[in-house]
Amino acid sequence: MSLINVSNLTFAYEGTYDNIFEQVNFQLDTDWKLGFTGRNGRGKTTFLNLLLGKYEYSGTISAQVSFEYFPYVVADPAGQTLDVIHEIDPEMEHWKLMRELSLLRVAEDVLYRPFQSLSNGEQTKVLLAALFVKENQFLLIDEPTNHLDVKGRKLVSDYLSTKRGYILVSHDRAFLDNCVDHILSINKTNIEIQKGNFSSWWENKSRQDQFELAEDEKLRKDIKRLSDSSKRTGGWAHEVEKSKNGTRNSGSKLDKGYVGHKAAKMMKRSKSIQQRQETAIAEKSKLLRNLESSDSLKISQLPYHKERLVELEEVSIRYGDKAVCSSVSLTIEQGDRIALSGSNGSGKSSILKLICGESMNYTGVFVKDSQLAISYVTQDTSQLKGSLSEYARERGIDESLFKSILRKLDFSRLQLEKEMSTLSGGQKKKVLIAASLSEKVHLHIWDEPLNFIDVISRMQIEELLLEYTPTILFVEHDREFCANIATKQYDLD
Structure with a gap:
């Protein structure tokens, strides 16, 4: 050791x-x-x-x-x-x-x-x-x-x-x-x-967060009280100083020298009180140091005129002479959250690409309405270049909603201004997810969306999907995420 x-x-x-x-x-x-x-x-x-x-x-x-x-x-x-x-x-x-x-x-x-x-x-x-x-x-x-x-x-x-x-x-x-x-x-x-x-x-951290949230209410009240008091104190000397140009009730002029001396003393005293109050405000503000932002994220999925969105029956996909999957029968209905699993090379990504409209060599029955709007999150993030604002415009999504979701996934204001190619792997995946959630679609399809994404953000995404129940087909190897999110599981193995 x-x-x-x-x-x-x-x-x-x-x-x-x-x-x-x-x-x-x-x-x-x-x-x-x-x-x-x-x-x-x-x-x-x-x-x-x-x-x-x-x-x-x-x-x-x-x-x-x-x-x-x-x-x-x-x-x-x-x-x-x-x-x-x-x-x-x-x-x-x-x-x-x-x-x-x-x-x-x-x-x-x-x-x-x-x-x-x-x-x-x-x-x-x-x-x-x-x-x-x-x-x-x-x-x-x-x-x-x-x-x-x-x-x-x-x-x-x-x-x-x-x-x-x-x-x-x-x-x-x-x-x-x-x-x-x-x-x-x-x-x-x-x-x-x-x-x-x-x-x-995580249990210890959650307990600490709950304690800090309880303290937050008291601290905010204290900070507001101190801030209000500081403003009042700063106003004392100002009011006295203004009175130098006024008159006594009897109509005679004020002794400006006396009033000025009094105002100066009050100004000095008020500055001292203000400084102590501002120090107290700063100290209280430091107490909530490690409370993580966990605001829920909001999306709205387009309703579809049919209950059944996609149907595959005995579908097999081939690349040349090689079959990547065979006899896949899968139905996606509104409200489904389907985890598609299987070992590496079992054809998971191929199934997703087929549903998204990519040209595939397949046999079997595949039914999808041409009017079905799909948002697809790929594994690859190499295409992310330029600014977030430009990216939002190119995809035709609401920039304020897009950036609001990123902020709640722990993007700082500085990171929102960065060139996307300089972002970390996890931040790039968050960009793809936030963009997908900002799109008005009937179905979300996500291919290993959580690679590189931190645990707290994963939990936030879980909460979002459970609260707003979008229809989603996803491939993800995080067992906890799949167990918490999926209403159905389909194993290609």
Whole structure:
């Protein structure tokens, strides 16, 4: 066991004015299995890069271990998988690699195939095996679940639960609950550590939030009282000063010297009182530091003149000679929230594209009204460029509603003005979801919408879908999200 000490850590990116971290202090045990959570853009990946020594910062980070970061960058994806692993760890012992691959249920033959020929899930597992072959390293594991289906996530979570000595960034609640024993959370104003899994941390945070909400009522009343009092105090001297130009009741002129002296004394006293009151207001305003915004989001879906929107009967889809799915029978009716599941390569995205109107080589019966309006959220965010305002105009959506949804998903006013290509992966996914929710449609189709999106925003999206019950067909590997949202589930396996 050894410790990682962080003292007075302060960091801001060059050319920016706002510190991402300011005078942060905490201590980590290298035997812990830490789940790392926090809103998108709060600095999780930045903190991992600071541990790796990639940026200059003020303060100190001291550790008796070296750090290893996942995912690895593969320089030659066309190369043999075993060569890729040797590039990562030239001193790797083959028997240790085989031990890790066996635990991850990866067959040995993948080592002798080109790395790029492996599925996304296989690539993730192979690189994780390479990561855990290394010894005497503290591991920084950044969102390993993004290319794993539900079964793959469960397998990798079980695998990580047998290990120790890592920080794991993940937004999958069930995944974190199964394999961490501490939570490292980036809040609005600090970083804190709690013992336990994600669910116990969230329960504690919710309890704290409820306490702060109760205090909020009292604090707002106190702040209003102090503000009103400060305004009255500032008005005293002003009124006395005005009286210098008035007259006494008897009609004789006032002694302006006396009145001016009195006004000056009152002005000095009022300024002192005002300053104390403003200090009190500032102190009270600081008390609600880490209460997260969780306002519900509002959408309105277009009604459709038929109960049944889409029908597939014994549909099979092929790419050339290869069948990606077969004998799919699925009906979408108004109000349905259908989770479409299946292993990687089972044809989930192909079914969504067929319903959205893309040209597909299929057999079977597929019925969809030509007047049906659909909003489609893809996995790909690479098309997001330019400003949010331009994007809203191009899609023909209400810009104020679009940006209001983004604000409630924790976009700052500064981020609303940013060029979209500079946003984080999670922020880009929020842009796609906010745009979809702003569209007037009959049916929402979302393909893995939650990749990279933080846990609190996921919960907000859940609340929205449960409150406004839009008709939606979605593919998502977050088990908690599917269990909470879906009225129907269809498994392509």
